[in-house]
């Protein structure tokens with residue numbers, strides 16, 4: 238595990254009411270009870286999660302650089318009812334048709350802000366974003382990504398290249414590429430007619446990246462971007478996650494470098510964002526969960 242800058246909490250003794258809740262919620266054994274007061278005993282293990290301060294009802298915890306805001310809502314019930322959350326989750330769609338309207342910067346900031354409240358392994362908060370808003374830059378990224386896939390599919394369609402790729406990527410991936418060849422041909426024809434079948438003419442493309450040594454990075458970046466997509470939806474915008482782009486960034490050093498992603502990082506999620514041009518009056522059917530109860 239990488240060493241991190243530690244910023245432990247402080248307990249204001251005369252404010253502590255000895256409820257022990259901060260000790261109970263701390264994931265890192267930072268606090269213990271001593272003479273009926275909470276005490277910092279292993280400050281160097283703190284992961285800055287802020288739970289101690291947020292759970293304290295007597296404002297006895299100080300954490301440099303952190304503000305423990307009062308919850309705007311009275312009572313212990315969650316912020317929204319389960320059926321409202323269900324509907325939000327169910328009505329979010331992958332949007333592949335956008336209006337030409339640009340997204341104001343303050344709206345984009347609101348969307349990105351939702352990403353930082355997602356969970357991250359050991360509270361690393363290691364989600365880095367590249368946000369492309371310039372049509373020229375998006376077009377350049379589109380061209381580089383298409384070039385990557387043109388090369389990949391041309392290799393996959395040849396015997397030698399196909400064999401070589403199967404050694405590198407495995408048989409299943411090559412089968413998938415072969416099966417996708419006809420679809421690629423149709424997509425190429427659509428692109429030749431001026432349709433953007435990669436980003437769907439989204440006015441904004443967001444890419445996340447994080448340190449590849451950290452096994453939580455994939456989850457951290459994916460959850461952060463999913464949060465952003467939900468926030469976007471509530472603001473009247475739509476998003477479409479882009480696995481094609483993620484794959485191209487991680488396999489084409491030129492694209493990764495052009496995006497300014499450090500060599501020791503990987504791209505973990507990406508999406509286009511824009512104002513939807515088509516609304517869905519209906520909800521979508523999904524399979525029941527595949528569960529083994531034990």
Ligand SMILES: Cc1cc2nc3c(=O)[nH]c(=O)nc-3n(C[C@H](O)[C@H](O)[C@H](O)COP(=O)(O)O)c2cc1C
Nearest residue numbers: 329330331332333434435477478479480481482521
């Ligand atoms: C990891 C991931 C990668 C995706 N990549 C693409 C993509 O490259 N292009 C695309 O059109 N949709 C992409 N999608 C969108 C899926 O096709 C979509 O989520 C799925 O069909 C379900 O539709 P819904 O998001 O509206 O529920 C991706 C989704 C995920 C989760």
